[in-house]
Every structure is written in C-alpha cells, then in structure tokens.
Amino acid sequence: MTAVASPAPQEEAAPALPAAGSSFYTAMRLLPKPRREAMYAVYAFCRAVDDVADDGGTRPVRQAELDRWRADIDALYQGRPVARTRDLVGPVRDFGLKREDFQAVIDGMAMDAVEDIVAPDEATLDLYCDRVASAVGRLSVRIFGMPEADGIRLAWHQGRALQLTNILRDIDEDAERGRLYLPREKLRAIGLTDPTPAQAIAHPRIGEVCAGLAREAEAHYRATWEIIRRNPRRPTKAARLMAGAYHLYLKAVVRRGWAAPRARVKPGKLALIGVALRHGVI
Incomplete structure (x- = not known):
C-alpha cells in the first residue's frame, strides 16, 4: 500500500474574506x-x-x-x-x-x-443542500440575532433557495468538473437513466428538469420572504439582501432559458443597486 502524503498544515494563514462587491460582502457590511x-x-x-x-x-x-x-x-x-x-x-x-x-x-x-456527485436522488440532493447551505444559514441567523424558531425556518428555506439557484446557474461548469446535481427522478422523467454530466446537460429536454428545479427554488424564496416579513427588519437585513440578490440570478437563468449554448448570466448593475436600495444598504 502506498502511503498518502498529507498536505502541510496552513493554520497560520490569514482568514479568507469575502470578495469586495460580492452579495455576501455587501450583506455582511450591514451588520x-x-x-x-x-x-x-x-x-x-x-x-x-x-x-x-x-x-x-x-x-x-x-x-x-x-x-x-x-x-x-x-x-x-x-x-x-x-x-x-x-x-x-x-x-x-x-x-x-x-x-x-x-x-x-x-x-x-x-x-x-x-x-463526484452525479444525478443524486431527491433526498440526497436535499441533504446536500441542507449541509452546504442551510447549515451555514443556521450559523448565520444566530449571529444575525433572529428568534430561534423563525431563524431555523429561514435557514431551511433560504439555504435551499440559494443552493438550487447555484446549481441551475452552474450546470455547465459543474459538468466540466464531472458533477451533476440535477435530481435522478427528474432526469428519469425525460428518459435519462444514469447519464454522464455531459450527456445530461446536452439532452434536448434538459430544460424541463431545470424548470422543475427552478419552481422548487421559487417556492423556497416565497417561504423565505414570508419569514423575513414577519420578523424585525434589523436582524433580517442581511438575509433580505441575500434573498433579493440571489433571486435575480434565478430570474436571469430562467429568462435566458436552458438551450445550449448557455451563456453565463449575471444580473445587471442597476438591478443589484435596486436590491441594495430596497434593503437599506446604500
């Protein structure tokens, strides 16, 4: 058996900070x-x-x-x-x-x-979203100072909304890495069984799968806003900005459509400024 060398520890490295101008950086400036x-x-x-x-x-x-x-x-x-x-x-x-x-x-x-995750079943995809996004949300809402019950509900819905948005935005980039986060059940509904990422995203009916996932993301955004609106503005400011900014990405990919070649989308500067204005950033 060949021993696997471990990477040298990097414990003294300076903490990473979010990129200036990113939605996360702007949201955190509100705190x-x-x-x-x-x-x-x-x-x-x-x-x-x-x-x-x-x-x-x-x-x-x-x-x-x-x-x-x-x-x-x-x-x-x-x-x-x-x-x-x-x-x-x-x-x-x-x-x-x-x-x-x-x-x-x-x-x-x-x-x-x-x-590499390839066509997970819906339960596995939901678990993945909970771990990589909603768990971060649970840490965040405690820092924001939200009430416990609504904070956990917000993390549950907003984490899934943001992660599904990321998945839909990045399907081509993920496929290049050998990954496919679109759920197995939706792929089977269009006749795809155990596809490679490249095969899946090139399928002529892939738009049906993406549109279904976009509807799920929209439902999570609606639930996110219901929770935000019934809570005080101060502890939900950062969540408001993140929800508003990420929803622009979802609307942009839906508006672009799913037929290849899919251009990388980015919300316009005026739209992002509008979100910032509505939520008291600038």
Missing part, C-alpha cells in the same frame, strides 16, 4: 462590527473546507484534511482551539453557534470530496 466579524470567521471556515473539497488534492488527501477539520471543530468545543479555529472562539461563545452545524458543513463538503 454591527461584532456580528460582522463573527460572520467573517464563519465565512473563512466555510471557504477553507470548500477549498479542500474542490481543490485539495487527491480524494484520500481531501478526506484526510476534512477529517482534521472535524477533529479541530471538536477540539474547539472542548476548549482546545487550534490556530485555524481560534477566530471562531468568540462567535461560538457570544452567539451560541452549534457544533453540529459546523460538522454538517464539513459533511456536505465531504459529499463532493469522496466522489
């Missing part, structure tokens, strides 16, 4: 400094484990590094933070962040790292 810095620490964690899943070397190396992250999160909650989790000490203490949500994010990244 008071302690909450903003807590969100940046959570973002840095999510970026780090996402980088492992996508670009962390061979599959055994990626699995080993994600296992190290699991151990580091456990140590954090046992009062023994390592350098790369030290920025999470304050947020965990001050906002009651849950260990299981950090571990769920790692588990979601492991779903990509262990093997």
Whole structure:
C-alpha cells in the first residue's frame, strides 16, 4: 500500500474574506462590527473546507484534511482551539453557534470530496443542500440575532433557495468538473437513466428538469420572504439582501432559458443597486 502524503498544515494563514462587491460582502457590511466579524470567521471556515473539497488534492488527501477539520471543530468545543479555529472562539461563545452545524458543513463538503456527485436522488440532493447551505444559514441567523424558531425556518428555506439557484446557474461548469446535481427522478422523467454530466446537460429536454428545479427554488424564496416579513427588519437585513440578490440570478437563468449554448448570466448593475436600495444598504 502506498502511503498518502498529507498536505502541510496552513493554520497560520490569514482568514479568507469575502470578495469586495460580492452579495455576501455587501450583506455582511450591514451588520454591527461584532456580528460582522463573527460572520467573517464563519465565512473563512466555510471557504477553507470548500477549498479542500474542490481543490485539495487527491480524494484520500481531501478526506484526510476534512477529517482534521472535524477533529479541530471538536477540539474547539472542548476548549482546545487550534490556530485555524481560534477566530471562531468568540462567535461560538457570544452567539451560541452549534457544533453540529459546523460538522454538517464539513459533511456536505465531504459529499463532493469522496466522489463526484452525479444525478443524486431527491433526498440526497436535499441533504446536500441542507449541509452546504442551510447549515451555514443556521450559523448565520444566530449571529444575525433572529428568534430561534423563525431563524431555523429561514435557514431551511433560504439555504435551499440559494443552493438550487447555484446549481441551475452552474450546470455547465459543474459538468466540466464531472458533477451533476440535477435530481435522478427528474432526469428519469425525460428518459435519462444514469447519464454522464455531459450527456445530461446536452439532452434536448434538459430544460424541463431545470424548470422543475427552478419552481422548487421559487417556492423556497416565497417561504423565505414570508419569514423575513414577519420578523424585525434589523436582524433580517442581511438575509433580505441575500434573498433579493440571489433571486435575480434565478430570474436571469430562467429568462435566458436552458438551450445550449448557455451563456453565463449575471444580473445587471442597476438591478443589484435596486436590491441594495430596497434593503437599506446604500
């Protein structure tokens, strides 16, 4: 058996920050400094484990590094933070962040790292969305200061809305990486059984699958806004901006359509400014 070399630890690296001008960066600017810095620490964690899943070397190396992250999160909650989790000490203490949500994010990244996801069944796709998006939402709503019950509901719906939007926006890029997040049941409905990603996205009826997923995303956006509207404005400001900005992406891909070649979509600057104005950013 050939030993697999482990990557050198990078615990002293500076925390990753969201790109200036991104929807996430703009949304986080709405928060008071302690909450903003807590969100940046959570973002840095999510970026780090996402980088492992996508670009962390061979599959055994990626699995080993994600296992190290699991151990580091456990140590954090046992009062023994390592350098790369030290920025999470304050947020965990001050906002009651849950260990299981950090571990769920790692588990979601492991779903990509262990093997490429190709046409998961709907239950697996929903689990994936919960781990990589709604778990982040559960961490976020506690930092935002939302009431517990509605915060968890918001994370459930908004996480799925945003992740389904990402999937629909990125079907071509994902296929180039050998991944296909469109659900198996919807693919079978158009006559596709066990397709490769390239075969699926080239199918003449793929638009039916994408349109069905877009309708599911729309339902999650509607539920997201119902929760947001019944809660105070201050703790939901960041969620409002994220929902408004991401919904523009969904509307843009639906408007573009699903026939190949599919141009990469990006909402217009005026539309994004409109979202920012409506939610008190500028």
